[in-house]
Amino acid sequence: MDGSRSVEALDVRDVSFRYDLADADGGVRGGADGTPAALDGVSLRVAPGECVVLCGASGCGKTTLTRVANGLVPSFFHGGFAGTCLTCGLDAARVPIDRLTPLVGSVFQNPKTQYFNADSTDELAFPCENMGMGTEAVNRRVAQVAARFGVEGLLDRDLMRLSGGQRQRIAMAAANMLDPRLVVLDEPTGNLDAAAIEDMRVLVRRMKDSGVAVLVAEHRLAWLNGIADRYVVFDGGRIVRSYAVGDFLALAPDEIAGMGLRALDLEPCRRRVRALAAAGDEDGSGAPLLRTRGLIVGHDRRRRRPRFGFGGAGRGAGRSFRRVVGDLTLRRGLIVGLMGRNGCGKTTLARTLTGLAKPLEGSIELEGREVGPHALTRAGFMVMQDVNYQLFSASVREELMIGFGADDSDARSRCDAILDALDLTAFADRHPMSLSGGQKQRVAIGAALMCGKDLIVLDEPTSGLDRLHMERVGGLLRRLADGGRAVLVVTHDEELAAGWCDRIVMLDGPDPSARDAPAGVAARRRTP
């Protein structure tokens, strides 16, 4: 096989793939109801310097195609593979995956688990070390790439302590350490705020300009305007349509929505978000459930560092954080969106309102009475970003019945009603961990409803979701509010906020994308 046979960075010819049952997304995340073909006769070429966007609903096959391109399918994700995928001229399905390493860089969705080393510099050096480069060469390359991707300020840091956006920039730099000819991005902005997404955009453009081919599988499309060259729409493992950039951007918003895709232009959403944020709590409709006065949230960490540290003790530890929160009222029947850039204290505020963290100053009133953290924890519930930590039982029904006797017939009938309202009846006997992400969210909410919670807080419930699932989450929020509860949703998702929130609270000012970088992100550089 010679590399000159194909000048394309990627040349996929009639590829079909079906995951083995056991491997269907690890079995943990995907509900494995048998496995339909993940890819079905897909052909696609990507030229050097070209940026191709793969879009479509969840499970349409776009992620699988990125895995074919970087060789994870079929060598790591096993299954029935047919066809040929030439990645930079190499037969990706048949050569050892480490032959592809110097040619293909990969970036994945979850910034928490896509780095292999604990230290940021180690992570950058890692691909070079694996290729057997000498110490001098490795360090030279680390310095070069760090400068190119504006991450010098993030070197020698504990990755666990970086923000999601910072980690994702490290991931981009790490994917480019070996000067690849193709970079594959699998939903890289799933957990990022507007400013971090803008950074991604700059980095992708820079890669394109240096002749790297870029393949992006993505739900959020707006950030790719101006850098994408082609849009390929997937459905059921097949490519149903392919657009040149001009044709795609000319599509009307409802045509985009009709294909189940997220908005191409977020400006209308942003205008609505700004208007909602400006309106404040004027109309005062709905009975107030919770009110804050002079609240300052944050944490005052005095040198709490991990006890296990290979030489890392002292650095970055013990940083305390304060955020003054304007007085806030949460009313029954209303959905309040809590927005603001990464690290501005949204999650800390949400934790404070549910009693998981103590306020540094100020007070919180519940139904007109000033209360402490314990009462807040009894009254509120938070659906965490990682809902996996919130499920404890062996079946969905048992999960809802925690804390109630199995012979409590009143509780059982309430449980049945809640399962029904949340479309979970069909899964009542399944193990919660065998469900999809959205179903798990609903199980957690069901458990909260069983406990009779009045305040439901959701932390980034739509990260990584396609339009359909995002709208389902929105509908669910509406139903929760209509049931007389106060709903607070922490989100970066402008489409969710504009479409479903009754009020918006901007924790860091009027417009998240217009804010300066926080002090901790000193190295953020937009342009070279």
Added chain:
Amino acid sequence: MGSSASRTGPHTLDPRTKLVLLLFANLMLFFHVVLVTQLVMAALFLTPMAVEGRTRMASRFAVAVAALTALSMIDPDAMGVPQLHVVSALAVGVSMMLPCFMTGAYAVATTSASAFVYALRRMRAPEAVVVPCVVIIRFFPTVARDYRSIREAMALRGIASGAAAWLRHPARSLEYVLVPLLMNATTVAQDLSVAALTKGLGREGAHTSRTAIRMRACDWGMMAAATLPLVADIAGVV
């Protein structure tokens, strides 16, 4: 963890030297060295710690050595309180183990993950040992955070998770904590595999390091200095 670049200055010992010091500390325990040797070795172990800027750690250990030595010197019979023998015996026991703790703390605190892993590779440790070590360094610190999330999730559901709950329902508490932790672990294992494989961890052939480790004069000097009193003691000269 580990900014080796700033710590591989002239004063940092090679990880392999640190391993040798650890071994020496164990030999001291094994051969019951006499008090003089213990004190000399303690001074030797504390020197690199102090030189590398870990003065607070070194001074704490120095205080511990002094206190334990003092405790082990008391004469309970003469004081008429034979029960104090237990305290004294304990002091002797702990001071025996102290050299291991000293060298261990020194090794852990001053070795970057990168240097540790490369030292393993240079010592021809198989990948079957090296790779799990890297993963432990990466994953271990996140478990505490995961545990905190689980505790909070339990609190939100009104499931007791404090000490009282652990005593009253140990099995159930353990189940509630372990199930999410282990479920998460399987996911993490898959994601880390994907991250590592696309970056070439599985490649055959030599894997290098960004951290240069090399035996310098100070390494040989340190080892020689530590060998002398130890050998003298074991040979019975002291």
Added chain:
Amino acid sequence: MEPTVTPQTPDPTTASSTDALHAGTGRRNGTGLATADLITIGVFSALYFVMVCVATLVSTLFTGGFGSIFLPAIAALISGPVFMLLDARLRRFGGITVMGLVIGLFLFVSGHFALSFIASLVFPLAADLIARAGSYRNRTLLLVSYVVFSYGLTGPILPLWFMKDAYVASLEARGKDAAYIEGVFANINTGTFILAMTAILVCALLGGWFGQRLMRKHFAKAGIA
């Protein structure tokens, strides 16, 4: 002594080893374990290490200065699910051995007694062989395997049996009478030894049974074991 590794620039255009399908993931590294398996072992070893740390803490709380005497027993009591899930995910020889070995290495590096390293090699290896005899599926053999594995942590408590000798020696060196301490420790020594070893057996049986119960109740049902 410079690192003697020569930089190798991989050349994508030469050598097409199509025979090495699944390499990198399926390559066996001479130990029967692929890179992905090693990462799985690493993740579970990290969890086991957490359990060991918790056990050290609890043991120290209960026994004061004699810190780690019940460390192996407590670790055995709580680590069953970790051990059982590793076996179920891997079902391959080497996982248990490597887990024990790596934990031994970390204990040694963080200042534990070097002999613990030998225990953390021999017992897990035996445990691995026992589990393999049942193809990592036979529940009884897995339980026996777990019990044997649990004795791999006896290393850190061995120094306790050196302690009396050391104290007696130090008393004699000072010309004192060691009769009292001999008397106190005579029964403590053998008694504690038997007690600690029996505690490991009982706790490992309980912990292993608990682990297998969680496997059936949760992990098999969720489709990940």
